Amino acid sequence: MAQKVLDAQPFSRLVRARITRFGEGAATLEIGIREELQQQNGFLHGGVLAYAADNSITFAAGTTLGPAVLTSGFSIQYVRPATGAKLVARAVVAHTGRRQAVVRCELSTVGDDGTETLCAVAQGAVLAT
Secondary structure, three states, X not given: OHHHHHHOOHHHHHHOOEEEEEEOOEEEEEEEOOHHHEOOOOOEOHHHHHHHHHHHHHHHHHHHHOOOEEEEEEEEEEOOXXXXXXXXXXXXXXXXXXXEEEXXXXXXXXXXXXXXXXXXXXXXXXXXX
């Protein structure tokens, strides 16, 4: 169901995002790193990292607030340039109220050898609509 919702978003199809975990206050989004998603220095573009943080945060919140949710805001701190074979955004709900959830997200790249490297952290608030 979550992947179907993600596939309904044209931008998510463009970046070829996949939901690999969804439920119990958490969501994981994965994107294969390819040349079209990189910036001029060969690193994954920061906008792709921000997209992954936003969507994984919103999906995680949806597990506690229900399916009708919208991000009300988030912040992201880039720790290091993102390189590797795959981006993984893991979001976990820190708190849920009646109409709002606060969610933390860690974004890591995975190399061809399976080594994960933290590249950004994010936190956001999501509202039930």
